[in-house]
Amino acid sequence: MKILMIGAGGAIGKIVTAALRDHEVITVGRNTGAIMADISSETALESLFKQVSNVDAIICTAGDSITNSLSAMNKAPFMVGIQQKLWPQINLVLSGMKYLKDNGSITLISGKMGEFPAKGSSGKAFVNGAINSFVMAAAQEMPRGIRLNVISPSKVSDIGGDELIAAYIKCLETAINGEIIRVGYNKQ
């Protein structure tokens, strides 16, 4: 498969990229990667997909949000999560659904704090919750057999690499669509 990998340099991205060595993985990032592109920009994504065609899958393991006590939060740190984790991933779906090959797949990233938030996670929890709900909604409207799922990992240090890789392979290679794949924790 030809796979666009956003966030290949991050902790999760490194593990997943290594596991996909039998595929053609094209790394994309704002400042690093085989192709540099700001995925929060609609025009940057259009131009990316004109440059790289016949893409089978997009995996995004990148996205920042702010952890801080609620009393120290104001608008700016909340907006970091929107601008650096939520909107870029929505944007990836809006472009990807136009340019991916038939029956391709898109795999986003959210996180455990969306469902089981700890103290200090308000700036992270709301972004993860937003991404999970977006995926459940948008997956119903993917064209041409394209599938959309989201990996919701616990803290990377708490996750087994095998479980993480299995989650990504499941998104790439099975028929699942609209699912939240929890890694390192369970729903209940």
Added chain:
Amino acid sequence: MKILMIGAGGAIGKIVTAALRDHEVITVGRNTGAIMADISSETALESLFKQVSNVDAIICTAGDSITNSLSAMNKAPFMVGIQQKLWPQINLVLSGMKYLKDNGSITLISGKMGEFPAKGSSGKAFVNGAINSFVMAAAQEMPRGIRLNVISPSKVSDIGGDELIAAYIKCLETAINGEIIRVGYNKQ
């Protein structure tokens, strides 16, 4: 109780405001209400709470987001939900936690599409999911016994008024904190 009611003119706001007639309800809106204030503005809320003191509870039943097919969505309609439903409610919590009376309560609004999205609801679902996760996170950090909950209603036309009112009374008068109260639908 002295209750700040945001969205008193909306379908849900009218039902709830009528049910709270034994309380001192102060309606707040951008263009309507006893007090006019843009709740998305941090300075407007500061000035609101300096004008109205000893508030026991805040109820927000207001907030817009866009319903449209995914293929017709782009950045602008997604941002409507952030700017008109998500951020104003986060902002209400950040100010309310400073100015509410001890043991006061804040009740936000999300919606069924956050958990059970239908086609065309991507612009609504992600906002509701964000609010639910924010409430679960932020409720753990409320100071001075203040409680934070969220009502997640189904479509207003599908809801019984009694069930809706009971949900708001539960948030006002019981000890619940950090809960998502589903109205007109169940979790499973």
